Amino acid sequence: MSAGCGIIILxxxxxxxxxxxxxLLRFENSSLLERTISCACQTGLGPVVVVLGANAESLKNTIPGKEIITVFNGNWQEGMASSIRAGLDKTKEAFPLIEGVIITVCDxxxxxxxxxxDLYNKHKESRKxxxxxxxxxxxxTPVFFHRSLFDELNELKGDRGAxxxxxxxxxxxxxxxxPMGETDIDTKEDYERLLQNKKA
Known part of the structure; x- marks a missing residue:
């Protein structure tokens, strides 16, 4: 029996x-990380794993609930691929029968x-x-990967992600x-634009 679908937050x-x-940027009364964790938990799909690296201690203190699994990626400077591998390794270790994972970011x-x-349900319907x-x-992102692709995910290198x-x-x-996926926060200008649009 599978353990459902894990959600890995990079x-x-x-x-x-x-x-x-x-x-830690605030939007609608919570940080971007807290918002993403809340969304993941509300799905009820399966375990939620948060991969930390830079600023790990300050971020860990903001993570709500004991049910959230955190993993420290000591190689975070190598790029996103190292965080994907770290999150996937932790997920497989804790839930070896997991059916698949959704990889998401918090920006x-x-x-x-x-x-x-919807991502998971689309997999169930399409079998893709x-x-x-x-x-x-x-x-x-976010993107679902079936367990049959875990080996490919483990071979990722650099900052290209998946x-x-x-x-x-x-x-x-x-x-x-x-459609709203094109909004992501990388710069102060991105964040200011987000807040301005919220006020509009």
Whole structure:
């Protein structure tokens, strides 16, 4: 029997372009990290794993609930691939029968629990091992990967993340529309724009 679908939240980056941890930026009465964790927990899909790296101690103190699994990626400076591997290793270790994982980030403020559930449900309907969020002409995060692709995820290197797996073979790919996915926070200007649009 499978253990459902894990959700891996990548939160190890140093936010160098922003100048302060973007995970702690406030939006709608909570930090971006807290919002993402809340969405993941509300899905009820399975375990939630948060990968920390830069600023790990200050971030860990903001993580609510004992049910959240945290893992420290000591190699976070190598890029996103190292965080994916760290999160996946922890998930497989704790839940060896897990059916798949959704990999998400915490700098897309409009991620919802329904979107995460839609990704998993699309996999169940289509039987495709990869289900990515679609925005503009991009297929990206959040993205579901079936356990049959775990070995490929473990082979990722550098800062390209999992896009190379998403784009590798269209025959194994499905997608879910996420128009707001193009909003992500990398700079102070991005954050100011987010707050301005919220007021509008």
């Amino acid at each position: 939160a190890a980056g140093a936010s160098t372009r922003l100048g302060s941890p973007k995970q 897309q403020p409009f991620i919802t629990s329904q979107l995460l559930k 091992p990869v289900v990515a969020a679609a925005y503009r002409d991009i297929l990206g 896009k190379q797996i998403v784009n590798k073979d269209s025959s194994r790919l499905a997608s879910v529309p996420f």
